[in-house]
Amino acid sequence: MIIDFRCRPPFKSFLNMRQFKATKPQHSLESETFLTRCRELNPSALHQSMDEFMTEMSAAGIGMSVVMPRVNDKIEADPVKNEDSLELAEKFPDRFIAFAGIDPSKSDAADEVSRCADQGFRGISMDPGFLAMHADDPRIDPIYEVCQERHLIASVASSGLIGPDMSYCDPLSINRVSLRFPRLKIAVPHACWPNTAGALCAAALSRNIYLVPDSYMYTHMPLHLEIVQAANTWLKRNVLFASSYPLQSLAQTVAEWKKLPFTQDALWNTLYYNAAELLEI
Numbered sequence: 001m002i003i004d005f006r007c008r009p010p011f012k013s014f015l016n017m018r019q020f021k022a023t024k025p026q027h028s029l030e031s032e033t034f035l036t037r038c039r040e041l042n043p044s045a046l047h048q049s050m051d052e053f054m055t056e057m058s059a060a061g062i063g064m065s066v067v068m069p070r071v072n073d074k075i076e077a078d079p080v081k082n083e084d085s086l087e088l089a090e091k092f093p094d095r096f097i098a099f100a101g102i103d104p105s106k107s108d109a110a111d112e113v114s115r116c117a118d119q120g121f122r123g124i125s126m127d128p129g130f131l132a133m134h135a136d137d138p139r140i141d142p143i144y145e146v147c148q149e150r151h152l153i154a155s156v157a158s159s160g161l162i163g164p165d166m167s168y169c170d171p172l173s174i175n176r177v178s179l180r181f182p183r184l185k186i187a188v189p190h191a192c193w194p195n196t197a198g199a200l201c202a203a204a205l206s207r208n209i210y211l212v213p214d215s216y217m218y219t220h221m222p223l224h225l226e227i228v229q230a231a232n233t234w235l236k237r238n239v240l241f242a243s244s245y246p247l248q249s250l251a252q253t254v255a256e257w258k259k260l261p262f263t264q265d266a267l268w269n270t271l272y273y274n275a276a277e278l279l280e281i
Contacts, residue, residue, distance in 0.1 A: 001063035002254065003275035005212050006155070006189050006242035009067060009096075010048045011088055013081040017070065019246045020045060045246035053250075057095070060250040064094070066242075066279075068125040068155060068189075069101030086119060097279060099123040099155060102143060105131045110142035114150065122279065123153030123187070129163030135173035136180075144177060148184040153278065159190035159216070171198040178206035185278060187212050189242065196223040200230045203238045210278055211235075214244040219256050231266045240278070241271045 008014050044052035057065065067088055069080035082100040089098035100116040102109055102124045113124055124147060128135055135156050147154045156177070158169045171192040178186055191213040192199035203209040217224045231239040243253040262270065 002061050002241065002271045003279070004057075004062045004065040004243050004245070004250070005187065005240045005275050006068050006214055007065045007245040007250075008070070008080070009050060009053050009065070009088065010044055010246070011050050011053075012084040013079070014069070014084060015048055016080060017246075020048060039248050040252045042246055042249040042252075045249070053245075054095070056250045060254040062243075062250060062254070064097065064281075066097045066099060066123075066275075068099045070125065070127060070157075071101035072103040072105070072127055072130050082116065082121070086121065089120070097122050099125045099153070101125050103131070104128050104133060104137070104140045104143055110146050113143050113146045113152065117146070117150040117152055121152065123147075123155055123185075125155040125157070127157045127162055129158065129168035132164050132168075134168055134170070136176040140177075141180070144181045144184055148181045153185045153187055155187040155189060155212075157189040158192045160194055162190070169193070169195055171195050171202040174199070174209060175202040175206060178202070178209050182206075182208060184208060186210065187240070187278070189214055189244065190216055191227065193221075194223060196226050200226065200235060204230075204235055207238065210238050210240055210274070212240045212242045214242040215247045217257060217260065218248070219259060224260070228260050228262055228266075231270055232261075232263045236266060236269055237274055237277070239266075239270050240275050 008017055044056050067085045069082055069085050071079040080101055085098040088096045098121050100121040102113060104126050144154060160166050160169050169192045174188055185208055187210045189212045191211040193216040199211055203211050213227050241257055243250055
């Protein structure tokens with residue numbers, strides 16, 4: 001069984017996300033980006049069909065998905081509602097794990113995290129760069145503190161595309177958070193790309209950091225082989241598979257991950273065991 005550590009299914013308010021408005025393959029150099037280049041057809045996203053999505057999950061061998069709303073992307077017209085994430089997990093407890101989207105710029109964000117813990121969310125999801133906040137911004141510390149005390153996983157997306165400039169994907173910020181909160185489990189979607197070497201070092205130095213390179217592990221993306229090498233050898237427990245659907249279809253994402261030169265142990269560590277250990281399932 002595969003655990004997809006980050007997806008946004010075509011369910012209720014998730015359809016507000018701009019990714020569902022740009023799911024067709026790109027064929028012209030003028031319209032494509034390096035994330036959409038080489039993308040194959042994504043039927044369930046095109047049809048915005050939850051039934052098709054569930055069928056695609058099974059066909060790809062994905063037994064469980066972590067649902068991560070995004071609420072602080074300023075490009076979004078309407079944010080994803082956390083209750084939709086929780087509804088999926090309650091409706092299909094063997095298929096979905098609910099994270100809550102948190103806006104760290106809000107004054108009551110830490111209180112909201114506590115409420116989410118009471119409601120049964122397993123973690124929170126943040127994109128502080130979209131708010132011009134670095135991951136180690138002191139204003140986020142109360143959120144991390146609650147997550148550490150309530151045993152919630154803090155997912156902090158970090159890449160060169162998230163933030164006003166590339167300083168917002170500096171893995172030093174993640175490293176500082178891990179040192180301030182040594183019992184906090186930190187997942188990092190996009191793995192601070194393109195600062196791949198620094199992210200790998202941060203995860204090696206602070207074993208509470210888990211890298212989720214998702215869309216940056218496509219075979220046409222630079223730097224992905226460094227992550228494969230680390231997962232094969234000295235960072236066996238800290239790299240997790242994720243599709244970040246609907247950026248790419250589940251079938252294509254799983255197929256491309258399996259084509260990478262992982263050892264057999266590393267392949268199944270990244271596809272299942274590491275996530276299962278982190279989620280305590």
